[in-house]
Amino acid sequence: MEVITEKKARITDIATRLFREKGYAATSMRDLAQEVGIEAASLYSHVKSKEEILSRICFTLAEAFFTAQHQALQPDDSSPEALRKAVEAHVGVVAVHLSASGVFLHEWRHLSEPSLSQFLELRQQYEIHWLKLLRRGKDEGVFHYEDEAIAVRHILSALNWIYDWYKPNGRYSVAQLSAHISQLIIQGIQ
Amino acid sequence: MEVITEKKARITDIATRLFREKGYAATSMRDLAQEVGIEAASLYSHVKSKEEILSRICFTLAEAFFTAQHQALQPDDSSPEALRKAVEAHVGVVAVHLSASGVFLHEWRHLSEPSLSQFLELRQQYEIHWLKLLRRGKDEGVFHYEDEAIAVRHILSALNWIYDWYKPNGRYSVAQLSAHISQLIIQGIQ
């Protein structure tokens, strides 16, 4: 059983921000240590390696996406309702974990095997959930689009890049953001 | 007058692919030299620095976006027509310069001043073009959306991330891709 100490959580949080701002490769363990307020060598009392930090960030967020979607959907939701809920769940995760989302979406490539393959597998699984959701709506005749793969990628593109521009202290709450985005997306395929 | 030799163009092309695949920071001049087929020191007969290569990639693509949009739009286009043309112009640039788009969208942060500020200024200018386009449609009553800033960001998010999933040798041509995407987007705000 792995215990995540408070300090380890703090290190991960700061690393998340730095990896997002400067990129994983351009963030040194010395950079990280300085922000944490200790020496670089001390980091290794809490984490095994730089890559372990990246791995933790990526897989934690992957799980957050799955969990949020699973908790949001009800078996008897109509297709448009399910799509709306899935969009809002996804937006919710991104908007609450902006930096982690940036790392999740771009820095995973610096994972080494076998983490890399596991990560890509999770991403694909998640995409398949969305594919099924869209297909159901199309089969029922309530969604209209030319190509399934394009529609899924289109939707996820719009959702994912929210991390790049949403300002949590700006004009809109996460709930309002979700509502606006799901409106634009659902109208796009109805 | 700057002359871009064939070899410099080749170096830039290979660097574009490597920066896209591994990221700017994680791509060494030795990596680049090896792919070009020369020694690292020889690169400096053709380019001033690693950053000059990045700068060239980013600004060349920025210009491509402006040019494509400018050439696509006619003064008497209706709003939906103008939006469709702008989407297709943007998608065209991304789809034809997939790797460069990835670099443009993510690696610009490694530019140093004053290039960095110039680049961000161009990005903002481009976004303003889109804002005006949407506003005109809303004023005419043909576009419907809650918030302008969100709508613009939503559209650009969907367009930009095409670089991440479009396969040029796959099922769809660039023209077909453009058509599908613009359909999804325009329907989303009508």
Added chain:
DNA sequence: CTAATATTTGAATGATTATTCATCTTCTTT
């Protein structure tokens, strides 16, 4: 209070980084 455990540190390690430079080779121009 004492012993055990956990955390921190400065210094070192060995690898890798972008870039420079004198020298050598190749190409172009006359």
Added chain:
DNA sequence: AAAGAAGATGAATAATCATTCAAATATTAG
């Protein structure tokens, strides 16, 4: 063919990288 320019190279430079380790310090448990 001779001269000059351009390109290529191995070696060197100085900086930075992630990580290790023995020793010092701080924290916890009995």
